Amino acid sequence: QSVLTQPPSASGTPGQRVTISCSGSSSNIGSNYVYWYQQLPGTAPKLLIYRNNQRPSGVPDRFSGSKSGTSASLAISGLRSEDEADYYCAAWDDSLSEVFGGGTKLTVL
Amino acid sequence: QLQLQESGPGLVKPSETLSLTCTVSGGSISSSSYYWGWIRQPPGKGLEWIGSIYYSGSTYYNPSLKSRVTISVDTSKNQFSLKLSSVTAADTAVYYCARHSVDVDTATYYFDYWGQGTLVTVSS
Numbered sequence: 001q002s003v004l005t006q007p008p009s010a011s012g013t014p015g016q017r018v019t020i021s022c023s024g025s026s027s028n029i030g031s032n033y034v035y036w037y038q039q040l041p042g043t044a045p046k047l048l049i050y051r052n053n054q055r056p057s058g059v060p061d062r063f064s065g066s067k068s069g070t071s072a073s074l075a076i077s078g079l080r081s082e083d084e085a086d087y088y089c090a091a092w093d094d095s096l097s098e099v100f101g102g103g104t105k106l107t108v109l
Numbered sequence: 110q111l112q113l114q115e116s117g118p119g120l121v122k123p124s125e126t127l128s129l130t131c132t133v134s135g136g137s138i139s140s141s142s143y144y145w146g147w148i149r150q151p152p153g154k155g156l157e158w159i160g161s162i163y164y165s166g167s168t169y170y171n172p173s174l175k176s177r178v179t180i181s182v183d184t185s186k187n188q189f190s191l192k193l194s195s196v197t198a199a200d201t202a203v204y205y206c207a208r209h210s211v212d213v214d215t216a217t218y219y220f221d222y223w224g225q226g227t228l229v230t231v232s233s
Contacts, residue, residue: 002155033212035219037156044205044223045156051212056221088156092217096169098146098158098209 003028004089004101011107017077020104022089024070028099032092034072036065039086039103048087049074076106084108111136113206113224121200121231127193131206131224138187139164144209144218145189147180149202150226157202161209161218162189196231203228 005023012018022034036049047056049065052072062083064075076083089101117129131145138145146161160170162180170178179192193200204227207220 032217033215033219037220044226045220046223047219047221050219050221090156090219092219095172097171098161098169098218098220100156100158103155 002102003093003099004091006087006089006101006104008102009105009107011109012076012079013109014079014081016079017075018079018106019076020074020087020089020106022072022074022101024072024091024099026070027095028070028091028093029067029072030070031094034065034067035090036063036074037088037090039088041085045088079108081108111208111222113208113222115204115206115224115227117227117229119228119230121196121229122233123197123231124195127191127196127200127204127229127231129191129204129206129227129229131189131191133187133189133208138182138189139184142211142213144169144211145182146207146209146220147191148205148207148220149200150205151199151202159191159193159204198231201229201231 033051037045038048039045052067053065062078086103088103093099112134114132121127144161147159160180162168177194182189206224208222
């Protein structure tokens with residue numbers, strides 16, 4: 001059972017906007033930055049969003065992140081087939097641990 | 110470009126110790142502001158942080174695994190290693206090593222470079 005809570009699945013059609021939620025607590029999301037990772041099938045995770053809403057170089061601006069209180073969300077606009085992947089939220093916890101969400105499998109219909 | 114590569118046995122017997130090494134290339138493991146971590150992913154499941162180490166030897170461990178985990182660093186070889194003792198089938202997973210960067214403004218951490226991962230199966 002993961003410390004951060006994500007929906008197990010999400011879906012959308014090409015061109016749509018999809019959001020994935022991530023719920024935590026005051027000791028992790030509530031007091032620290034949220035990070036998002038994208039894991040394409042059969043590959044290692046890749047940093048997608050850092051500091052709640054910043055994109056590393058090379059990540060399309062179709063991906064955006066936000067945080068409010070103890071929850072965060074990842075939005076993908078203009079959905080494309082290559083966005084089909086697993087998405088994980090993560091945060092540092094004040095107990096000196098890295099915590100992950102259980103992951104959300106995004107299907108592009 | 111920083112690269113990380115895991116190595117070690119792909120099969121470990123129950124009750125024995127799992128040992129993996131991560132070799133870092135394209136950068137120094139002794140750089141400040143970086144820890145170096147291990148994460149695992151059981152087949153079909155999510156990510157679990159195991160622990161992280163600084164080049165000085167300072168460590169953070171997942172409380173749920175702490176009693177069985179030892180992470181060490183060898184700066185002369187630009188490597189860090191994982192030992193997980195008393196393994197069971199539940200420890201079967203893809204094991205990733207990654208750079209655990211420090212966000213200096215908030216002293217929080219995130220993984221920005223990952224190895225490709227190595228599957229370790231626990232079975233007799």
